[in-house]
Amino acid sequence: SQATKLLVLPGDGIGPEVMREVVKIVHWLGDARGLFLELTEELVGGASLAAHGVPLRPEVVALAKEADAVLFGSVGDPKWSHVSFDRRPEAAILGLRQELELFANLRPAQVFAPLVDASSLKPELVAGLDIMIVRETVGGIYFGEPRGIETLADGSQRGINTEVYTTSEIERVARVAFELARLRGNHVCSVEKCNVMESGLLWKQVVTALHEREYSDVKLSHMLADNCAMQLVRNPKQFDVIVTGNLFGDLLSDLASMLTGSLGMLPSATLGPVQESGKRHALYEPIHGSAPDIAGQGIANPLAQILSFAMLLRYSLKREDDAALIEQAVSNVLSSGLRTADIMSEGMTRVGTEEMGAAVLQEM
Amino acid sequence: SQATKLLVLPGDGIGPEVMREVVKIVHWLGDARGLFLELTEELVGGASLAAHGVPLRPEVVALAKEADAVLFGSVGDPKWSHVSFDRRPEAAILGLRQELELFANLRPAQVFAPLVDASSLKPELVAGLDIMIVRETVGGIYFGEPRGIETLADGSQRGINTEVYTTSEIERVARVAFELARLRGNHVCSVEKCNVMESGLLWKQVVTALHEREYSDVKLSHMLADNCAMQLVRNPKQFDVIVTGNLFGDLLSDLASMLTGSLGMLPSATLGPVQESGKRHALYEPIHGSAPDIAGQGIANPLAQILSFAMLLRYSLKREDDAALIEQAVSNVLSSGLRTADIMSEGMTRVGTEEMGAAVLQEM
Numbered sequence: 179s180q181a182t183k184l185l186v187l188p189g190d191g192i193g194p195e196v197m198r199e200v201v202k203i204v205h206w207l208g209d210a211r212g213l214f215l216e217l218t219e220e221l222v223g224g225a226s227l228a229a230h231g232v233p234l235r236p237e238v239v240a241l242a243k244e245a246d247a248v249l250f251g252s253v254g255d256p257k258w259s260h261v262s263f264d265r266r267p268e269a270a271i272l273g274l275r276q277e278l279e280l281f282a283n284l285r286p287a288q289v290f291a292p293l294v295d296a297s298s299l300k301p302e303l304v305a306g307l308d309i310m311i312v313r314e315t316v317g318g319i320y321f322g323e324p325r326g327i328e329t330l331a332d333g334s335q336r337g338i339n340t341e342v343y344t345t346s347e348i349e350r351v352a353r354v355a356f357e358l359a360r361l362r363g364n365h366v367c368s369v370e371k372c373n374v375m376e377s378g379l380l381w382k383q384v385v386t387a388l389h390e391r392e393y394s395d396v397k398l399s400h401m402l403a404d405n406c407a408m409q410l411v412r413n414p415k416q417f418d419v420i421v422t423g424n425l426f427g428d429l430l431s432d433l434a435s436m437l438t439g440s441l442g443m444l445p446s447a448t449l450g451p452v453q454e455s456g457k458r459h460a461l462y463e464p465i466h467g468s469a470p471d472i473a474g475q476g477i478a479n480p481l482a483q484i485l486s487f488a489m490l491l492r493y494s495l496k497r498e499d500d501a502a503l504i505e506q507a508v509s510n511v512l513s514s515g516l517r518t519a520d521i522m523s524e525g526m527t528r529v530g531t532e533e534m535g536a537a538v539l540q541e542m
Numbered sequence: 543s544q545a546t547k548l549l550v551l552p553g554d555g556i557g558p559e560v561m562r563e564v565v566k567i568v569h570w571l572g573d574a575r576g577l578f579l580e581l582t583e584e585l586v587g588g589a590s591l592a593a594h595g596v597p598l599r600p601e602v603v604a605l606a607k608e609a610d611a612v613l614f615g616s617v618g619d620p621k622w623s624h625v626s627f628d629r630r631p632e633a634a635i636l637g638l639r640q641e642l643e644l645f646a647n648l649r650p651a652q653v654f655a656p657l658v659d660a661s662s663l664k665p666e667l668v669a670g671l672d673i674m675i676v677r678e679t680v681g682g683i684y685f686g687e688p689r690g691i692e693t694l695a696d697g698s699q700r701g702i703n704t705e706v707y708t709t710s711e712i713e714r715v716a717r718v719a720f721e722l723a724r725l726r727g728n729h730v731c732s733v734e735k736c737n738v739m740e741s742g743l744l745w746k747q748v749v750t751a752l753h754e755r756e757y758s759d760v761k762l763s764h765m766l767a768d769n770c771a772m773q774l775v776r777n778p779k780q781f782d783v784i785v786t787g788n789l790f791g792d793l794l795s796d797l798a799s800m801l802t803g804s805l806g807m808l809p810s811a812t813l814g815p816v817q818e819s820g821k822r823h824a825l826y827e828p829i830h831g832s833a834p835d836i837a838g839q840g841i842a843n844p845l846a847q848i849l850s851f852a853m854l855l856r857y858s859l860k861r862e863d864d865a866a867l868i869e870q871a872v873s874n875v876l877s878s879g880l881r882t883a884d885i886m887s888e889g890m891t892r893v894g895t896e897e898m899g900a901a902v903l904q905e906m
């Protein structure tokens with residue numbers, strides 16, 4: 179049988195240092211559990227810009243398409259903020275989403291019991307919180323045309339972006355949400371601004387029709403995006419699965435992550451369509467960004483990157499046991515009182531990136 | 543001298559019952575403080591739809607233009623959710639914003655000391671919170687063309703909306719933010735998604751240039767909208783004035799309001815350009831919506847509507863003393879322990895809409 183291939187893209191900032199801890203786990207899985215993964219590592223984002231003049235080379239896209247899954251770190255570096263859109267570090271993740279048609283971003287917002295006090299919210303509001311946000315990621319205002327900045331006759335300027343959603347784009351991401359809901363709390367909340375946007379109105383209509391046709395066993399509700407932002411703060415546990423477009427998903431999933439108080443703990447998966455071969459492109463990345471302010475100091479929390487790898491094992495490689503082993507190890511390490519700086523609290527033991535990674539391996 | 547004219551638009555749901563308490567205060571101000579206001583009351587939203595078949599009649603727009611200020615309740619009624627965009631109750635507020643060119647929505651998110659425990663957030667994170675969100679309200683994706691739903695050759699559909707911002711639209715709302723900041727904490731945070739949207743990039747450039755040219759005494763920072771959603775939850779007190787576009791402003795201001803835990807307490811003002819006569823169109827409304835679920839029960843909190851009227855006195859009529867008198871009365875009533883259902887907590891005295899309005903008048 180062919181080797182399982184992972185493309186590893188550490189990216190910028192803290193990406194490389196947290197990824198290093200995952201690579202150690204990959205090697206251990208080979209030695210201890212007979213899971214041999216062929217890793218290829220490439221530069222993306224600012225790191226690729228510096229080395230190759232572009233944030234994402236076509237060779238890297240080709241490798242991503244061949245791989246069984248992509249493990250992504252994070253991109254973004256203030257030093258490139260002056261360059262044009264298509265040459266920003268962020269263009270790497272946007273380009274991968276588009277080239278691999280990774281349309282469904284799954285972002286769990288989960289509170290880990292030992293970290294409940296890290297939340298800004300009162301503990302009773304977030305204890306046991308477990309929301310899954312399904313965000314559309316290859317459509318909407320991120321990619322719609324026309325777009326750009328034009329100069330008018332009087333010398334002033336006009337910036338334009340276009341939000342576009344089609345029936346099929348909405349259907350396929352809603353399908354992911356309904357399928358996930360069936361495995362969880364069986365409730366999908368669809369979020370848009372149908373009271374002011376036609377694209378939101380179509381969104382609501384398409385989700386409603388699909389629900390009637392194929393998923394009437396799942397509870398479906400609808401919420402305006404502004405109200406959703408409020409409800410996430412007021413009573414986040416009312417939600418199970420939230421499905422929404424690219425732009426609202428960007429804000430609402432970051433908001434939901436922050437409710438947990440431990441951004442450094444949260445993984446995500448972004449999935450493409452199931453191909454005829456049964457294969458499905460998928461990219462796994464932590465929710466946190468490249469955090470340039472703490473990069474290179476060995477203090478970043480590697481757990482979100484490690485848990486992203488666990489998601490990869492579960493969804494792309496169907497290695498539920500190995501995924502669960504990692505997740506249990508992370509949970510044990512937290513219970514034992516080890517904390518990186520971002521989740522530190524009184525009475526706990528502060529550790530760095532390497533120590534945290536080693537502790538997880540030790541538990542495994 | 544000509545009488546000062548207010549157009550009173552109670553709207554739907556709880557609008558009429560909370561507005562009634564304001565009207566009592568208006569009458570008292572005439573008797574006790576010699577402030578005579580000529581009130582004209584009209585239907586808008588669902589109420590106007592039911593009576594006249596449209597949510598906003600041209601006659602009402604004309605009255606709004608003539609008035610010295612508009613006091614608005616709230617619009618929205620689920621019973622009209624099937625009608626087309628331009629006939630929804632919401633079209634009343636959108637129409638007034640556009641017809642009167644009310645481009646700057648000022649939304650304070652303030653925590654009232656006696657209500658600090660009503661917040662979802664830990665008290666130390668919100669005690670003393672005082673943010674002012676300045677939201678652009680006549681541009682962006684709310685009004686951009688092209689927009690609509692089109693049917694494609696294969697029978698599937700496509701929903702489109704367009705986000706457009708011009709230099710002058712951005713400049714005038716940023717100016718409002720800088721001016722307000724000078725009277726407060728002297729810090730403006732400008733929010734967009736310049737990493738994925740050209741309209742956001744232009745926004746950032748225009749705000750930066752205006753700042754250099756005319757407001758370099760004010761501290762200016764920039765933040766991505768997704769990060770702003772997170773930072774509002776993580777550490778809201780880092781903000782003074784936030785300036786942002788129509789859509790991000792809709793979500794972020796609702797989020798900021800909810801941080802206070804007492805949506806039923808928050809007023810807002812929406813201002814138009816200063817005209818040659820020195821006059822400026824302005825509309826004042828509570829942040830909360832029409833709350834159809836509790837309408838007609840006499841339990842709604844009238845304080846946001848009353849405080850909206852106080853804002854009207856301050857900004858449009860330059861009656862600082864009367865505004866302060868009302869605000870002090872509200873504060874005293876809260877300290878005395880009276881609470882409507884939405885802000886009720888243990889040990890306090892629960893009252894209805896009328897009792898709360900009467901208590902404020904009593905204090906005055």
Ligand SMILES: CC(C)[C@H](C(=O)O)[C@@H](O)C(=O)O
Pocket residue numbers: 254268271272428737738768
């Ligand atoms: C890096 C950036 C372009 C990206 C986005 O806005 O989608 C990020 O915020 C995310 O949520 O993955």
Ligand SMILES: CC(C)[C@H](C(=O)O)[C@@H](O)C(=O)O
Pocket residue numbers: 373374404618632635636792
């Ligand atoms: C009623 C609705 C159209 C409106 C908006 O989205 O602007 C409301 O949410 C607001 O914030 O004033």
